[in-house]
Amino acid sequence: MDKITQNENNENIEDVSQVFFYQGLDELSKNKSDTDALKLIQQKIFDLSNMKNIHFLFGSGVSTGTKELPAIPTMKDFIVKIETKLTDEQQTSTFKKLKENNNENLEDILGILYSKRDYQLGVKEEDKATDDLIKIIEETIFEEINIDFSKASCEEVIDTYKTFYQKVTYRNKDLSRVNIFTTNNDLFNERVLDNLNINYNNGFGGGLERFFNPARFGYTFSKKIETSIEKYEALDNMIYLYKLHGSINWIEKEGNSLFNIQEINIKHTDKKPPESVLIYPNPLKQSKSLTSPYTDIIREFQKKLLLQNSVLFIIGYSFSDDHLNNIIYQALSSNSSISIVIFGNYDKPIFKIDDKRIYKIYGEVESKKIHYFRYIVDEFIPNLNENKDVNILKKFIEKLDEAKEKEKEQ
Numbered sequence: 126m127d128k129i130t131q132n133e134n135n136e137n138i139e140d141v142s143q144v145f146f147y148q149g150l151d152e153l154s155k156n157k158s159d160t161d162a163l164k165l166i167q168q169k170i171f172d173l174s175n176m177k178n179i180h181f182l183f184g185s186g187v188s189t190g191t192k193e194l195p196a197i198p199t200m201k202d203f204i205v206k207i208e209t210k211l212t213d214e215q216q217t218s219t220f221k222k223l224k225e226n227n228n229e230n231l232e233d234i235l236g237i238l239y240s241k242r243d244y245q246l247g248v249k250e251e252d253k254a255t256d257d258l259i260k261i262i263e264e265t266i267f268e269e270i271n272i273d274f275s276k277a278s279c280e281e282v283i284d285t286y287k288t289f290y291q292k293v294t295y296r297n298k299d300l301s302r303v304n305i306f307t308t309n310n311d312l313f314n315e316r317v318l319d320n321l322n323i324n325y326n327n328g329f330g331g332g333l334e335r336f337f338n339p340a341r342f343g344y345t346f347s348k349k350i351e352t353s354i355e356k357y358e359a360l361d362n363m364i365y366l367y368k369l370h371g372s373i374n375w376i377e378k379e380g381n382s383l384f385n386i387q388e389i390n391i392k393h394t395d396k397k398p399p400e401s402v403l404i405y406p407n408p409l410k411q412s413k414s415l416t417s418p419y420t421d422i423i424r425e426f427q428k429k430l431l432l433q434n435s436v437l438f439i440i441g442y443s444f445s446d447d448h449l450n451n452i453i454y455q456a457l458s459s460n461s462s463i464s465i466v467i468f469g470n471y472d473k474p475i476f477k478i479d480d481k482r483i484y485k486i487y488g489e490v491e492s493k494k495i496h497y498f499r500y501i502v503d504e505f506i507p508n509l510n511e512n513k514d515v516n517i518l519k520k521f522i523e524k525l526d527e528a529k530e531k532e533k534e535q
Contacts (some may be wrong), residue, residue, distance in 0.1 A: 186441025371403035431457035
């Protein structure tokens with residue numbers, strides 16, 4: 126998209142804009158300045174944010190952090206960290222060959238190792254080297270995801286999550302609560318929601334031991350608003366959280382639940398539990414997602430995208446999971462009232478479809494990627510807090526604090 130500006134001699138010069146906004150295959154930002162294009166995006170996001178059902182799909186890009194100070198390593202960084210832990214000569218040689226023959230793609234490497242292990246189990250062959258290599262890779266991934274939230278590299282990610290939830294949690298009470306679907310196994314969402322004292326439903330319930338029960342996704346938490354009569358209203362302080370590939374604090378354990386998946390407390394110094402059920406990045410994760418509890422969570426993803434008047438905002442997700450892509454395609458095939466907003470630009474089929482329900486946003490302004498989580502939260506996502514009384518009180522407290530500070534300075 127080009128724009129015409131003038132230089133100091135009032136001569137027309139051609140400049141290249143870096144903001145791209147598409148609806149289907151139509152470039153809505155064409156022939157617009159970056160400022161006008163950004164305003165157009167902001168207005169569209171605002172309009173879509175007032176739809177009855179709002180869903181977010183978070184991918185790995187949401188929790189990664191900055192390039193200079195990443196909170197969680199990228200896949201290529203994982204490769205380097207794994208190599209430093211290989212001490213056995215055979216393991217090192219095998220991993221090197223896998224890396225070279227698979228373009229350093231950790232997902233493909235794990236997929237090959239899992240397939241080899243399954244084959245050996247099938248023919249009753251023992252191969253300790255393969256088992257040990259898989260164990261090292263899984264433990265390294267687990268340890269790097271199970272991060273110390275006090276680290277400097279986590280500060281910006283935590284701050285971004287906080288701003289996000291402060292903006293989207295308190296919606297108009299006539300609208301549905303926000304649904305967060307994430308492929309990430311980390312605990313950023315839970316950590317921030319707890320910190321902000323925001324109630325969230327992730328399918329687990331109980332007291333000392335919290336077990337998974339998919340029926341809980343249908344629960345609406347309410348509060349009593351009349352002391353004299355049985356009158357209730359749904360909590361506005363509520364988020365629904367769906368972890369599509371599991372979590373580092375999920376384990377398989379026999380208990381009082383038919384599903385035997387327990388949520389446990391975990392410290393950043395803890396090693397990977399042997400009963401861990403999280404799905405590691407590999408091409409075979411689609412088959413594992415067909416087992417409990419993932420079938421139930423995937424089903425919820427399908428159900429939510431079929432709700433009328435829905436919008437799905439996709440952030441930090443590169444469309445590398447076919448089982449999730451298919452659900453999105455199915456929703457577009459059967460729900461005429463859904464809108465899909467994709468932040469990013471990937472060489473995938475969905476980007477080549479001329480469908481006005483599909484929006485694509487990406488680009489760069491002042492060295493900031495507009496399709497990155499930080500920019501989206503700061504500049505595009507509107508504050509959905511409709512509680513004006515709370516805003517009035519908050520503003521009063523802020524003004525009072527300012528007045529006290531000025532008084533101290535005098």
